[in-house]
Amino acid sequence: MALNRDAILGAVDVQTEKVPVPEWNGDVIVRGLTGDELDNFQGSIRQFRPTFDGKGMEPVLVQDGMRAKLLVKCLVDEAGERLFTDQDAPALGAKNGSVIDRLYDVAARLSGLSEEEKAEMEGNSGTLEEAVASTSSSPETSAAPSQNY
Template sequence: MALNRDAILKAQDIPTEPVNVPEWGGEVILRGLTGDELDDFQGSIRQFRRSLDGKGMEPVLIQQGMHAKLLVKCLVDDNGERLFTDNDAGELGAKAGVVLDRLYDVAQRLSGLTEEDEEEMEGNSDAPTDTGASTSSSPEPSDAPLPSSYDESAPVS
């Protein structure tokens, strides 16, 4: 028998996992992203730039602050409520990189994010792109990413 609307909406399907962080003196709880949070996170780390051949656009993975941007969405208290807002990513990003990297790996796994997902966002996968643009991972330094419509803090040219 197929699930109905109420059964789907009531399902507790977002995993959590406690993680010991000796550098911080205790344990934190990480949870996977909701669908909306996943879209928001991916939108915050993906921009588009003109392809090297100038005929289209290609995705660029913006890695600056990527660990903290995910972790502010995934660190929760005992009640499952977020500890941080998206605006706290800069402050959290100032913590030890080794700790953030370890927590990022858990948050990534709980959220169903894989290295293949990152490669696809960066344009390094064999998956077709919407524009059919180049998927080269070695842009020329002068090819700055264009601001995405998502990122309100991106400079507008």
């Protein structure tokens, strides 16, 4: 049976997960982002700069505080209310790096960040263009990856 509009809009589909954080002497609840929140987060870590030849613009990833920027949107209380505001990202980012990284992994998974995009955001592979293309709903195929020398 195909879902109708009301069934889709009424579905409670944002996931949460309780994560033990022994370094903080307790657990935290991580909530995945909604589609709008994910778009907002992705937009907040992307900027455009002129290409080397000056004839166009290219996307660049701003990694400063990236993990904390995601976590302030995803850490919630028992009622599902955010624990932090976006302005709290620098303070949260000053906490233990291994804890932040561990919680970021959970938040990214619950929010539907693709492995390719997550790797690009972490600076591990590919290009930002490839990461953007990997989350596109376009039926077209991506261009072949450029060679990096």
